[in-house]
Amino acid sequence: MSFLSDLRARLGSLFGRARADRELNEELRFHVAMQAEALEREGVPPEEARRRALIALGRIAQTEEETRDARGLRWLEDLIRDLRHARRQLFRTPGFTLTGILTLGLGIGATTAIFSVVDQVLLRRVPFEDPSRLVMVWETDRRSGTSHEPSAWPDFVDFRARATTLSGMATFRGGVGNLTPLEGPPVRVAAMLVSHEYFPLLGVKPLLGRVFDAEEDQPGGTQVVLLGETLWRARYAADPEVIGRTVRINENDFQVIGVLPASADFGLDQIHERADYHAQYLAPGRIEVWLPGSGSQRDSRQTHPFLQIGRLAPGADLAAAAEELGRIAGDLEAEYPNSNTARGANVESLDAVVFGPVRPVLLLLVVAVALVLVVACVNVANLLLARGATRATEIAVRSALGAGGRRLGRQFLVEALLLAGLGGVVGVGLAWGGLRALAGMLPADLPRADQIGLDLSVLGMSLVVTLVVGIVFGWVPTLQARRVDPMNAIRGEGGSKGGGRSRTRLREMLVVAELALSVALVLSAGLLVRSLWTVLRVDPGFEVERVVKAEYQLPQSRYPRDFSRWPAIDEIQSFNRQLLDEAARIPGAASVALAGAHPLDRGFTNSFVVVGREAESENWPELALRVVSPGYFETMGLTLTEGRLIDGRDRVDGVPVAMINEAARRRFFEDREPVGQQIRFWGTSREVIGVVSDERFYGVTEEAPPATYVPLVQAPMQGGVLLVRMGADPRPAGPLLRDAIRAIDPELAVYGVEPLAETLRASVAERRFTALLIGLFAAITVLLALVGIHGVISYATAQRSQEIGLRVALGATGGQVTGMVMRSGLVLAVVGTGLGLIGAMIGSALLRGLLFGVGRFDPLTYLAVPVIVLGATALATLLPALRASRAEPVEVLRGAAGP
Amino acid sequence: MHGWGITQRIEQLSSQALQVNQGTLYPALERMKRKGWIRSEWRITENNRRARYYELTPAGRRQLVVERAAWERSSGAVNGILRWAPEAGGAR
Numbered sequence: 001m002s003f004l005s006d007l008r009a010r011l012g013s014l015f016g017r018a019r020a021d022r023e024l025n026e027e028l029r030f031h032v033a034m035q036a037e038a039l040e041r042e043g044v045p046p047e048e049a050r051r052r053a054l055i056a057l058g059r060i061a062q063t064e065e066e067t068r069d070a071r072g073l074r075w076l077e078d079l080i081r082d083l084r085h086a087r088r089q090l091f092r093t094p095g096f097t098l099t100g101i102l103t104l105g106l107g108i109g110a111t112t113a114i115f116s117v118v119d120q121v122l123l124r125r126v127p128f129e130d131p132s133r134l135v136m137v138w139e140t141d142r143r144s145g146t147s148h149e150p151s152a153w154p155d156f157v158d159f160r161a162r163a164t165t166l167s168g169m170a171t172f173r174g175g176v177g178n179l180t181p182l183e184g185p186p187v188r189v190a191a192m193l194v195s196h197e198y199f200p201l202l203g204v205k206p207l208l209g210r211v212f213d214a215e216e217d218q219p220g221g222t223q224v225v226l227l228g229e230t231l232w233r234a235r236y237a238a239d240p241e242v243i244g245r246t247v248r249i250n251e252n253d254f255q256v257i258g259v260l261p262a263s264a265d266f267g268l269d270q271i272h273e274r275a276d277y278h279a280q281y282l283a284p285g286r287i288e289v290w291l292p293g294s295g296s297q298r299d300s301r302q303t304h305p306f307l308q309i310g311r312l313a314p315g316a317d318l319a320a321a322a323e324e325l326g327r328i329a330g331d332l333e334a335e336y337p338n339s340n341t342a343r344g345a346n347v348e349s350l351d352a353v354v355f356g357p358v359r360p361v362l363l364l365l366v367v368a369v370a371l372v373l374v375v376a377c378v379n380v381a382n383l384l385l386a387r388g389a390t391r392a393t394e395i396a397v398r399s400a401l402g403a404g405g406r407r408l409g410r411q412f413l414v415e416a417l418l419l420a421g422l423g424g425v426v427g428v429g430l431a432w433g434g435l436r437a438l439a440g441m442l443p444a445d446l447p448r449a450d451q452i453g454l455d456l457s458v459l460g461m462s463l464v465v466t467l468v469v470g471i472v473f474g475w476v477p478t479l480q481a482r483r484v485d486p487m488n489a490i491r492g493e494g495g496s497k498g499g500g501r502s503r504t505r506l507r508e509m510l511v512v513a514e515l516a517l518s519v520a521l522v523l524s525a526g527l528l529v530r531s532l533w534t535v536l537r538v539d540p541g542f543e544v545e546r547v548v549k550a551e552y553q554l555p556q557s558r559y560p561r562d563f564s565r566w567p568a569i570d571e572i573q574s575f576n577r578q579l580l581d582e583a584a585r586i587p588g589a590a591s592v593a594l595a596g597a598h599p600l601d602r603g604f605t606n607s608f609v610v611v612g613r614e615a616e617s618e619n620w621p622e623l624a625l626r627v628v629s630p631g632y633f634e635t636m637g638l639t640l641t642e643g644r645l646i647d648g649r650d651r652v653d654g655v656p657v658a659m660i661n662e663a664a665r666r667r668f669f670e671d672r673e674p675v676g677q678q679i680r681f682w683g684t685s686r687e688v689i690g691v692v693s694d695e696r697f698y699g700v701t702e703e704a705p706p707a708t709y710v711p712l713v714q715a716p717m718q719g720g721v722l723l724v725r726m727g728a729d730p731r732p733a734g735p736l737l738r739d740a741i742r743a744i745d746p747e748l749a750v751y752g753v754e755p756l757a758e759t760l761r762a763s764v765a766e767r768r769f770t771a772l773l774i775g776l777f778a779a780i781t782v783l784l785a786l787v788g789i790h791g792v793i794s795y796a797t798a799q800r801s802q803e804i805g806l807r808v809a810l811g812a813t814g815g816q817v818t819g820m821v822m823r824s825g826l827v828l829a830v831v832g833t834g835l836g837l838i839g840a841m842i843g844s845a846l847l848r849g850l851l852f853g854v855g856r857f858d859p860l861t862y863l864a865v866p867v868i869v870l871g872a873t874a875l876a877t878l879l880p881a882l883r884a885s886r887a888e889p890v891e892v893l894r895g896a897a898g899p
Numbered sequence: 900m901h902g903w904g905i906t907q908r909i910e911q912l913s914s915q916a917l918q919v920n921q922g923t924l925y926p927a928l929e930r931m932k933r934k935g936w937i938r939s940e941w942r943i944t945e946n947n948r949r950a951r952y953y954e955l956t957p958a959g960r961r962q963l964v965v966e967r968a969a970w971e972r973s974s975g976a977v978n979g980i981l982r983w984a985p986e987a988g989g990a991r
Binding site (some may be wrong): 023024026027028030031033034038793 | 900901903907920925941948949950951
């Protein structure tokens with residue numbers, strides 16, 4: 001109650017200050033008038049009565065002042081005065097102010113930008129019910145050494161029925177659909193085929209309508225579809241009437257039964273990335289249509305397309321589930337030796353699968369950005385210390401005039417907060433711009449990367465950082481002010497004597513810390529950049545620069561997967577022939593080819609045996625299967641090392657043949673002759689006709705896997721890629737490839753039209769992103785550290801000007817003075833760099849897993865960075881050193897004599 | 900009652916023993932107002948002058964009880980001491 005009325009009175013006096021003053025004035029005048037009247041009644045003449053009344057009251061102004069204090073306005077008036085004073089101070093030294101604001105802006109901006117990434121990716125709620133209880137259940141294969149395989153349907157059914165540590169299980173697998181809109185060519189959309197348990201298990205509720213029921217999840221069930229929110233908004237204008245309508249997918253009609261929120265596809269990119277192999281999946285992207293997992297590929301324990309997710313039963317933990325599912329896999333091994341021999345189960349938390357790969361990168365970025373902020377703060381603290389010295393006189397005068405320690409402290413706090421606040425504004429601006437620049441570079445596997453931006457929680461974080469920074473800086477000059485002796489300071493000696501030495505020591509320590517942190521950061525950046533460089537220089541084994549690709553998918557409705565006729569499926573064979581002819585006519589095309597997958601697509605693998613060595617082949621890893629037309633090897637620039645290439649002699653009805661790569665020869669035919677051997681997979685034995693050089697299908701950082709190449713005519717594929725090697729710049733050719741495909745079949749969705757070089761660049765996007773950001777942060781910290789060391793040396797030189805003047809007067813040369821000043825800077829640089837190297841050796845543990853082709857303790861980096869940093873420091877100290885050496889001794893001595 | 904009236908009343912009641920310094924009075928009134936013990940309003944005096952009148956609020960009355968008790972306790976204590984002092988010349 002009394003608090004409320006107190007507040008009301010304070011606020012009232014804040015807003016009605018002028019009125020309150022007027023009223024007080026009137027009240028006091030009334031008082032004087034009454035007093036005068038009373039005196040008159042006693043017989044005092046009016047003039048005299050008024051004079052006495054005034055004396056009795058004391059000076060009106062003073063009473064007013066005291067009453068105003070009592071109104072509780074004092075603090076506010078002080079604050080306004082402090083703010084005005086702070087503004088004047090900051091304007092008086094624009095160089096200092098600008099440096100401070102920019103430095104803090106960089107620190108706060110970088111922190112804000114990275115925090116918004118971390119916040120969106122790691123800190124936001126996973127859009128599932130109780131996500132910490134969700135687990136991925138993978139199959140393993142001891143023979144091929146894989147640990148993250150999707151499951152076979154009968155295996156899933158057995159796991160689901162027998163596991164007691166899981167309260168539920170569901171399967172899902174990627175798919176690609178050609179959605180035919182009401183008008184225009186079909187578009188390719190990402191699809192997910194899920195079992196009916198999927199949505200209830202995850203706790204995902206539809207925005208509209210309902211999810212699949214068990215009936216629809218059966219082979220021959222009704223053709224129904226759930227639309228993703230993004231597609232629904234983009235193509236159906238968020239029309240709620242969409243329920244019950246029909247959409248055409250892969251040239252079949254599906255009835256829409258519901259719409260799912262955009263967040264429903266959370267984590268699917270990361271799960272697919274983790275899987276050893278998976279059904280075709282458009283990553284990264286939004287899942288736009290969801291279909292029941294009904295139908296195909298459910299009858300065999302040999303086919304493994306089904307990803308499995310489960311929920312831990314109450315009371316069960318990950319270890320218990322892993323133990324139980326491993327036991328069930330063991331039982332299945334005994335029950336189905338044909339299909340399940342050597343198969344086990346691997347249970348991982350969904351969290352580990354989704355966030356596991358990005359956590360180290362983000363952690364590294366957080367550490368780096370924290371270092372940037374610390375260095376920025378250290379730098380500003382340093383600036384304030386230097387300025388504090390020049391303000392010693394002001395502080396002294398004010399404390400001599402009676403300003404209390406608290407009053408002075410508050411003044412500095414207000415000044416620091418104002419500075420930090422301005423820095424914060426700049427920082428948020430930088431973060432906003434920075435995030436827009438980052439948007440295109442974010443690694444694709446970052447969960448929820450598309451939602452990163454500045455929002456309230458991020459801005460709140462920046463505000464907190466700004467306040468903390470401001471408060472910390474408010475202290476620095478306060479601590480200093482305590483040491484100022486008003487007498488000395490006013491006499492003009494405050495800056496150079498008494499406390500000067502310890503202040504310099506403190507500033508030197510700060511600079512050393514700054515340098516150490518930035519050296520550690522530069523070293524990390526150096527290691528990352530070296531890794532990136534190494535990655536970019538890895539020879540992927542195939543021609544990248546001049547090849548352009550376009551991908552397509554043939555719908556089963558018009559290009560049937562009729563295995564009774566296979567491989568003589570005329571529809572596909574004729575399409576392939578025509579497309580090759582059409583593509584060869586593209587102007588500038590040097591060589592054209594069709595393939596099942598382009599060289600940066602992992603494609604698929606299969607187990608196989610070498611005829612005559614069946615027993616031995618049992619334990620071999622799977623072989624990457626590449627289906628190619630004869631022009632492939634020329635187009636991709638591969639070298640034949642033995643035998644012959646696939647060519648026109650290999651026909652649909654001819655002898656089945658295959659080629660292998662060098663990796664397969666090394667792995668399976670060490671000291672044997674591969675050409676002429678028979679290898680068998682897909683139920684057909686094929687004669688090995690040649691050996692070709694390796695291609696790195698699994699990305700440039702992974703060794704080429706053992707692979708086999710099969711002629712396209714002998715293994716027609718539903719999905720494919722057109723590859724064209726151009727004589728010159730491949731970029732303009734993209735649309736021509738699209739036209740060529742559309743010329744054969746205008747109904748096809750064509751996608752992934754880009755030069756291979758671009759695909760390659762995208763595959764190292766994350767590495768580039770990390771290296772670039774850490775490099776940027778490192779550059780900022782080094783710059784700040786250099787500013788810091790420059791400031792310290794300049795200041796120290798200014799303090800020693802008297803001594804330097806004397807030396808010059810006594811005959812020291814300019815060179816000697818320069819050397820002396822620079823030596824003092826280099827001592828700091830060497831100590832800072834040394835500490836930074838030690839810090840980097842410890843801190844580089846964070847980089848493990850992010851490096852490629854470079855060790856944590858790469859000697860070249862550890863040598864180059866100190867040399868560069870020391871060189872830069874030398875330059876930063878050169879300026880004050882030269883200034884000192886040019887000093888005119890007479891002026892310096894006279895100047896130092898003081899007023 | 901207005902400010903000037905308060906000074907007059909105090910002087911009257913204390914038989915001129917207590918002279919209120921106006922420089923103390925108005926800040927004190929302001930502080931009491933801020934604490935919610937009194938409230939004020941502008942009224943016209945019998946002589947047609949505008950003056951600010953003060954009166955106790957319920958919270959102020961309660962505070963008065965508290966303050967009076969405190970005062971009586973301490974003045975009683977002081978009186979006790981003074982009465983006991985031999986050189987006061989009163990009853991032992």
